[in-house]
Amino acid sequence: MCTVCGCGEPDQPAHDPSHPHEHGHAHDHGHSHSHDHAHPHDHHHAGAGHHHYGQGPAGVTLAGFSQDRIVRIERDVLGKNDGYARKNRAWFEQHGILALNLVSGPGSGKTTLLERTLTDLRGDLALAVIEGDQQTTNDAERIRATGVKALQINTGKGCHLDAHQVGHALDELAPADHSLLFIENVGNLVCPALFDLGEAGKVVMLSVTEGEDKPIKYPDMFHRAALIVLNKIDLLPYVKFDVERCLDYVRQVNREAPILRVSATTGEGMEHWYGWIKEQRRALLETRAAQLESALSALRAQL
Numbered sequence: 001m002c003t004v005c006g007c008g009e010p011d012q013p014a015h016d017p018s019h020p021h022e023h024g025h026a027h028d029h030g031h032s033h034s035h036d037h038a039h040p041h042d043h044h045h046a047g048a049g050h051h052h053y054g055q056g057p058a059g060v061t062l063a064g065f066s067q068d069r070i071v072r073i074e075r076d077v078l079g080k081n082d083g084y085a086r087k088n089r090a091w092f093e094q095h096g097i098l099a100l101n102l103v104s105g106p107g108s109g110k111t112t113l114l115e116r117t118l119t120d121l122r123g124d125l126a127l128a129v130i131e132g133d134q135q136t137t138n139d140a141e142r143i144r145a146t147g148v149k150a151l152q153i154n155t156g157k158g159c160h161l162d163a164h165q166v167g168h169a170l171d172e173l174a175p176a177d178h179s180l181l182f183i184e185n186v187g188n189l190v191c192p193a194l195f196d197l198g199e200a201g202k203v204v205m206l207s208v209t210e211g212e213d214k215p216i217k218y219p220d221m222f223h224r225a226a227l228i229v230l231n232k233i234d235l236l237p238y239v240k241f242d243v244e245r246c247l248d249y250v251r252q253v254n255r256e257a258p259i260l261r262v263s264a265t266t267g268e269g270m271e272h273w274y275g276w277i278k279e280q281r282r283a284l285l286e287t288r289a290a291q292l293e294s295a296l297s298a299l300r301a302q303l
Helices: 067-094 110-121 138-144 163-173 219-223 233-238 243-253 270-300
Strands: 021-026 032-037 098-103 127-133 149-154 180-184 201-207 225-231 259-261
Touching: 067 098, 067 163, 067 270, 098 110, 098 270, 110 127, 110 138, 110 180, 110 270, 127 138, 127 163, 138 149, 149 163, 201 219, 219 225, 219 243, 225 243, 243 259, 259 270
Parallel strands: 098 180, 098 201, 127 149, 127 180, 201 225, 225 259
Antiparallel strands: 021 032
């Protein structure tokens, strides 16, 4: 989990927990003490058939880190990220840009969905893409082949994009005013849920080639979704996937987000995706127009 090791902090290398040092920490079995740590603290209970490392205050357990320390590091890292995210969001609002953060596990079809979306919408809207992956520029090259500007961010060992990286990408990409910006995050249903990039909303994708229980296995991500897209529905006749059970799992963690069923390959359902995008953009521009009218009225009152 990135926020506890510090890899989400800009310009900071990932913390290496293998080195020994002094610290104090509490154990779940009723006592606390201090000692050197360079070894794991696995607490297994024979016969239960279930080890759960996410029930402490931090929601996660790491060898050599106390719960208090994990919470403190996470608060520091996310606090810095949130500051950058606020700057990004203000910049997006000032320029009337709708920024959507696309998140999913690997292989759900995000890039394929983007390729089709950009091809279908490029005649109607100004478009740009920020691509996130640990290595390679493959996805950015696929996006550029559609004729749309794209900038690749490689995160190295990092498992997510953060707001600081996106801010630097905006400096070079320079998306047009009133445009639509897609941010394709690193394929990962865990850490990207924690990092606000300044986007208008997170679009969470899953596909019918994955397990239908993804929403309850990764609830933080689905809980934060503004929209959930179920992709590859053209493969339903050939795979074992219970759509209704999947949708029920989604509603257990997020009762508000719309759910769209699409096939980015055949185009089925894509009109609903485009309609949702255009509605979000219309709402953003109406808000921006109201802000400008208010500012103009205030200026005229000074005449």
